[in-house]
Amino acid sequence: MIIGIIPARYASTRFPGKPLIDIQGKSMIRRVYEQASQAKCLSEVIVATDDERILNHVQSFGGKAVMTHPDHPSGTDRCWEAYCLGVRSQEPEAKGTSSYSSLLTSHSYVINIQGDEPFVAPEQIDELGAVLDGSVELASQMIPVSDHDVLFDVGEAKVIVNQSFEAIYFSRQVLPFLKGIDPKEWHNHHTYYRQVGMYAYRSDILEKITQLPVSDLEKAESLEQLRWIQNGYRIKMGLTAYESHCIDTPEDVEKVLRLMNA
Template sequence: MIIGIIPARYASTRFPGKPLIDIQGKSMIQRVYEQASQAKCLSEVIVATDDERILQHVQAFGGKAVMTHPDHPSGTDRCWEAYQFTVHGLQFKNSETTVNPKPETHYIINIQGDEPFVAPEQIDELGAVLDGSVELASQMIPVSDYEVLFDVGEAKVIVNQNFEAIYFSRQVLPFLKGVDPKEWHKHHIYYRQVGMYAYRSDILEKITKLPVSSLEKAESLEQLRWIQNGYKIKMGLTAYESHCIDTPEDVEKVLRLMAQ
């Protein structure tokens, strides 16, 4: 069984309250929820928030949501708390919890709360690699453009023959000696990370207890903490692009892209 969890914080430095912004008649969080709910691999979809306004809004349109602590450093940590609420009947409220044991869920997919047009098929692609032996998983797409390849905002990933991540970097790896950098993507298959993370429930518990690692701190990429501590990340190929909304200006940009 796979649970889809959508972390949704109200506070945002660049775009406060963005889960509740209107996008063609529906809030962003409602659009993400409805898209995720169409994924065949998910047994349940839950919004994990730190704000009562988001909680009430999700419940108002018929969605499921839980309140989580406001001080989580990442969506991964918020997913772990929400998973415990869902599986063990725990609900954060005024620092109190209640317990109501339920069957354990095997995998959790962390669905980005700022991708209102995420394809259900992309979620199913990720779900298809979760065979019980996979600890962690994500997705990648080949890079065929020089500017995208050298964009430090894009995390590139190197994989081994089993399509497990060896390393993630904002820089371009590997370096091609004797080749014009503008031609690198024509001589080597580079991948950039897109999409979501999936966690096996026992592994999710363990990685949320790890301290920030030196590689994670250097690159500002959370997944390097997991690799540095010996965990394996399975990378699945996808043809779906990620269209995130990080600023108010991104709304019109994403709408244009989806209309093409």
């Protein structure tokens, strides 16, 4: 079983209250929730928030939501707390064969769905769910880069994979360096990938990675997935054709709507 969790913080430096903004008659968090709820691979969807306004709003349209600690350093940590809260709410009051530890494995995977992608495709979530075969510890998605400007955009995390499509390294810089070739032509001589979409965690691995201290590579690149790789965890990368359309600032709303209506 796979549970979808949508981390949704109210506080945002660039866009406070972002989950509750109106997008063509519906809040952003409602759009994300409704899109995720159409994914066939998910047994349930839960919003993990730090604010009662978001909690009450999600519950008002019939969605599931839980309150989490306001000071989580990442969406991964918020997912772990929400997962534990969701499992505890299902724990039987009477003593029996079921236990908290056994319920932790009843949902074998958690998919972290970005709360600022109101038009995330259910099919993209199902693509990620399809690679979660029990042996996969962690997973994400990637898309080929065919544009020079996108390739050299430090806001985009690039990923190098091995022959098993497991991540070797993530970087904001372009890797590998192509010696003797004009950098403007690199994308025409090598298949580069950038990370898009969501993270999936096997439930036992999610518990472990939230206990890890911040690593030096993570600090250097500001990419939490490097902490997992440095500690020996494997990240399976699935290919997708779906682009990510995030809303980080008020100006992004119109841009995303234009893209979706194009």
